[in-house]
Amino acid sequence: MNTSFIFRRAFQALLPATLLLAACGKDDVATPxxxxxxxxxxxxxxxxxxxxxxxxxxxxxxxxxxxxxxxxxxxxxxxxxxxxxxxxxxxxxxxxxxxxxxxxxxxxxxxxxxxxxxxxxxxxxxDLTAPAAGKAKIRLVHLGLDSPSPLKLSTTAAAISDIPNTTTNFASASAFVEIQPGQYNVAVTSGALSVPVVNVGDGSGSGAGTNKTYEAGKIYTVVVRGNSSPLVSADLQTKAVLIQNN
The missing domain is CATH 2.60.40 (Immunoglobulin-like)
Incomplete structure (x- = not known):
């Protein structure tokens, strides 16, 4: 039998296996x-x-x-x-x-x-962990230059009612706490008597509106920002803005 013919048939038999091994080798290289x-x-x-x-x-x-x-x-x-x-x-x-x-x-x-x-x-x-069923979450970040410190969150209705565990000092943040969903005004307050410093209102920072609907399952951050000096322009003065984190 022709020797070259034998080698040619052997090479043809080995070629598919060689290609298969090469393909497997490429697939086995995992991206870190x-x-x-x-x-x-x-x-x-x-x-x-x-x-x-x-x-x-x-x-x-x-x-x-x-x-x-x-x-x-x-x-x-x-x-x-x-x-x-x-x-x-x-x-x-x-x-x-x-x-x-x-x-x-x-x-x-x-x-x-x-x-x-x-x-x-x-x-x-x-902490973007979902609140308990039928609840929302909220926290306070205090970045209000020359505003009282600490500050906290309160709700204003017939009377001012503090939202527990939202007290925080300047340049820091409270933890998220759960609240009842609903439509009401959140105020940023100071002191044992919970004196309002600035209202969240509709949350835009414009000061417009007195109520905001806080939805079940949502996570909110109130940020007090700006400068309390009367010498700065109105858009740079102390305001409370509302961020929805989820």
Whole structure:
């Protein structure tokens, strides 16, 4: 029998098996899974009433004007650097911050006015676990420059009634607490007598309206922002804005 014919038939028999092994080898190479969390960045710094750029590890995520947010952005877990730069010049609004991001956790990052002329950053975890059936959740973030401290949330109806466990100091946040859904006004208050500092109203920060419908299953954040000085413009004065986190 012709020797070349024998080798040719052997090669043809081996070729499908060789291709199959090559294909299996490619499929077996798994893409590494990178652990990630999420951050929603907010521009709440009345002291920097100009557009700013938010960067995570030098990657630009959003350009925000005062009062805007980026929406949740994915970021690799671990030690990460957040920068807030002035959009027009690229100059740092304040020193870069190193934060720790945990796998599968969500956070809010607030650029806020720590003095009338400077900016700082606050990272707080967002517990987006659904409230109990028939309940909503709410918390308070106090970023109101020169406002009383601590502040808390209260409801105003026939009388003022405090929402328990929402008391928080300047540049910090309370935990989320459950509330009854319904239509009512939430006020930010101070002191043992729960003196109103600013009303949430419709939640826009405009001061319009006296009631807001808080829905079952929803998670809300009240942010007190701005400067209590009468010398600043009206849009930079102390206001309470409502964020829906889910």
């Amino acid at each position: 899974i990178v652990d990630q969390g999420r951050i929603n960045a907010y521009h709440m710094a009345a002291s920097a009433n100009v557009p700013v750029k938010i960067l995570f590890d030098d990657v630009e995520k959003a350009t925000l004007t005062y009062g805007q947010s980026s929406g949740y952005q994915t970021i690799n877990a671990g030690s990460r650097t957040i920068k807030v730069n002035v959009a027009s010049s690229g100059a740092s609004a304040f020193a870069p911050q190193t934060v720790t991001v945990e796998k599968d956790r969500s956070y809010s990052y607030f650029a806020y006015a720590n003095t009338a002329t400077t900016v700082a950053g606050l990272l707080v975890p967002d």
